[in-house]
Amino acid sequence: MLKLLRPTVRDLAGDLLYAIGLTRPDRGARRLNVVTFHRVLPQAQLREYPLAAIAVSVEEFTWFADYFSRHFTVDTFANAARRWEAGERPERPFLAITFDDGQRDNALHAVPVLERFGLRGSFYVPVKALDDNETLWHDRLGYAAAALLRTDRSAASRALARLGAPELADDVATVQELVERAKRLTPEERDAFVDETERAAGGNSRPAWDGMMTWEQLRAMVARGHEVGSHSMTHQLLPQLDxxxxxxxxxxxxxxxxxxxxxxxxxxxxxxxxADARVVRAVREAGYARALSTRWGPNDPGTSPFDISRCDIQASTSRTRKGVLSESRVALRLSPLQPRP
Ligand SMILES: [Zn+2]
Known part of the structure; x- marks a missing residue:
C-alpha cells in the first residue's frame, strides 16, 4: 500500500508511523536486523561508479552508522545472531551491518567510520576474486556499459537489445537494468556477454582507485573485532552450478x-x-553455522539460521522528497510495515 502513495504522502506516513511509535526500532526488540551495504565511496569516486543502487557516499554512511549506533545493539552478524538465538533481548534490538563483495573501499572508508562509532561490521568476500584482485562481473559489465553509453551509443543500444533491456530515461537506470537482465543468463552466456561488452568499450574500464581488499587489510580488520565471512570463491550464482x-x-x-x-x-x-535446498545443504555441510540471503525484512525468532533476511540500505530510499536523510524513512524500511520488493 505504501508503495503506491505519492512521495509527499509517503514522507508524512513515515513520519506519522514513527511519531506514534509503530516503526520505532525499540518496538522490534525481539527481532534480529541485518543491513546490507556494498560500496562506501568518497563523492568523486561515487560519481565514477556505475551501479548507484549498491553504493553510498562516506558522508551518507556516516549518517547511517550514527543512526544505527543510537538505536540498535550493533554486533558482527556471527555474534549478534548467536546472542539473539540464545534468547538475549536487549532494549535496543540487535543489528548487524554487513558488506558484500570484498571491495577495497570497505577497508578504506567503511571501517574507519564504523570504528569512530565503536561499531563492528561483517564483510563477505568472494575469496578467489579477492585473491586475484579481479573485477566482479557486475562491475565489469557496469563500467563497460556506462563507458559505451558515453562514447558509443549505437554499440550500447546493440548490447541492450541483445538482452531485451530497454534504454531508460537515465543512463544509471539503464546500466542497472542491463546488469539485472544479465543475471538471468547461464554462467557461460554471461561471461561471453560481459567479455563482448567490455571489448566493445575498449577493455576493462575499472578506474585505478577501484579493486579488492588485500589479505593484510582483512587480517587487520579481524584483529580489531570485525568479522570476515565467505561470499563464495568467484561470486557465481550458486543454484546454476553442478x-x-x-x-x-x-x-x-x-x-x-x-x-x-x-x-x-x-x-x-x-x-x-x-540459494535453493541443495545450496543450503552444501553450506551446512561445509561447516558454516549460518547464512545470509537477500530476502527482505527483519528476522523473527525461529527464522532458519541458513535463511537470514536483510535490508538493503540505499541513500536514495532513505531520503525524504526534499532529499534529506530521514530517521523515520530508515525506520520504516527496517520495519515489517515496509512493503517487500
Ligand atoms: Zn555479492
Missing amino acids: DAALAYEVAESRRVLEARLGSKVETFCYPNGD
Whole structure:
C-alpha cells in the first residue's frame, strides 16, 4: 500500500508511523536486523561508479552508522545472531551491518567510520576474486556499459537489445537494468556477454582507485573485532552450478579463508541471495553455522539460521522528497510495515 502513495504522502506516513511509535526500532526488540551495504565511496569516486543502487557516499554512511549506533545493539552478524538465538533481548534490538563483495573501499572508508562509532561490521568476500584482485562481473559489465553509453551509443543500444533491456530515461537506470537482465543468463552466456561488452568499450574500464581488499587489510580488520565471512570463491550464482562447482564455491572458500585469516569462519552469504535446498545443504555441510540471503525484512525468532533476511540500505530510499536523510524513512524500511520488493 505504501508503495503506491505519492512521495509527499509517503514522507508524512513515515513520519506519522514513527511519531506514534509503530516503526520505532525499540518496538522490534525481539527481532534480529541485518543491513546490507556494498560500496562506501568518497563523492568523486561515487560519481565514477556505475551501479548507484549498491553504493553510498562516506558522508551518507556516516549518517547511517550514527543512526544505527543510537538505536540498535550493533554486533558482527556471527555474534549478534548467536546472542539473539540464545534468547538475549536487549532494549535496543540487535543489528548487524554487513558488506558484500570484498571491495577495497570497505577497508578504506567503511571501517574507519564504523570504528569512530565503536561499531563492528561483517564483510563477505568472494575469496578467489579477492585473491586475484579481479573485477566482479557486475562491475565489469557496469563500467563497460556506462563507458559505451558515453562514447558509443549505437554499440550500447546493440548490447541492450541483445538482452531485451530497454534504454531508460537515465543512463544509471539503464546500466542497472542491463546488469539485472544479465543475471538471468547461464554462467557461460554471461561471461561471453560481459567479455563482448567490455571489448566493445575498449577493455576493462575499472578506474585505478577501484579493486579488492588485500589479505593484510582483512587480517587487520579481524584483529580489531570485525568479522570476515565467505561470499563464495568467484561470486557465481550458486543454484546454476553442478555439485563439484558448488562444493568449490562453498567449502573451498571457507578452507582458504580460515587458512589465510588464521581464524574461524562461521558465516556465509549467498551471492545475489540465490540459494535453493541443495545450496543450503552444501553450506551446512561445509561447516558454516549460518547464512545470509537477500530476502527482505527483519528476522523473527525461529527464522532458519541458513535463511537470514536483510535490508538493503540505499541513500536514495532513505531520503525524504526534499532529499534529506530521514530517521523515520530508515525506520520504516527496517520495519515489517515496509512493503517487500
Ligand atoms: Zn555479492
